[in-house]
Amino acid sequence: MGGLFGRVVSGNNLNEVVENRTNLSVQTLNGVRLSKRVAVGGLVGLDWYTGALLTPVGVGARYQFTRPSDQNLSAFVSADAGYGFSWFDKSSTGYIVRGGLMLNPGVGIRLGKPGRGGFTVTFSYKRQEAQVEKPLRWGEIKRDETRIYNRLSIRVGVSL
Template sequence: MPTIFKFLWMGFILAHTIDSLRAQAPTFKPHYVNMTEVGGLFGRVVYDVPGSVPATQQVENRLSLTIQTFNGIQLKPRLALGVSCGVDWYQAVLLAPVAAGVRYDLARSKKNVTLLGLFDAGYSSNWLHVDATDYKTQGGMMLNPGLGLKFGFKSGSALVLSLSYKRQNAKVTKPLNWGEIEKWEDRVYNRMALRLGMMF
């Protein structure tokens, strides 16, 4: 058999083999995904002691409740894009962040445990918060990067344990004292968020 026909025959066999393997491989279809979590926000707070002369500051540990749900589309086997919304109960303010979110599978073990990368960026609103007389609270920018462990079940759902850094801005306008024109406080909440939840 001439050499050219041998190469053509080998190319035909190779193309047929690749086509057969593609037909056997499962095809991925984008689908809806939900990840709902509850947990705590851990941090340390520095604040001025009222009425102290000279002015002194106090440092305290704080723990706040946080609830969050992520709703999106699993675009690829390892990548999901969507929107997250939630509620964060700080001591002096109740904020409801809404953000664009990414969930990405970084690595997976043979026992169906996945290392998950998380990132949310958005804005927190005050629509659930109630201000005291002459106070006005406004939300601000929010960033929330982190890592999680996803423990997969045969049903397709998973248990998720995540640890992330959460930075949230807020502004509080306060009642005026004698001779004051304006009085406000910019707040930056820096917290470590430890959450437990389910992913469907």
């Protein structure tokens, strides 16, 4: 569970608005440990962006780059990839949101002895694509948008 942090530019050249955005992200990765340093698995989550609720589904890998030992602290890198679906998105504005490609590389630390449960803190970059179909207004022929959510993700979690 964590936050997605970024800046958004919207509007046109005459009336451009830049805003900070903070959104909630929840994700679980379940898989297998291939060795003492490598783990892979499937992931599913929910990302609440201001204009869309997306459900990323994909695969993830974790590589512990510090030597496994009896220490309570270890560092790792992560790589997740998949597709963000809009299954649970409901719009009161008549917008139709369709998901897209999701990429999420990062680094993190794990607190806890090897072979036992522990806590994780991960810092990553999250890129999520989405397509939005908007209802036409008078005199318009197209209002569709391609959105690319670029966010810094900070998550805390539990590792078993």
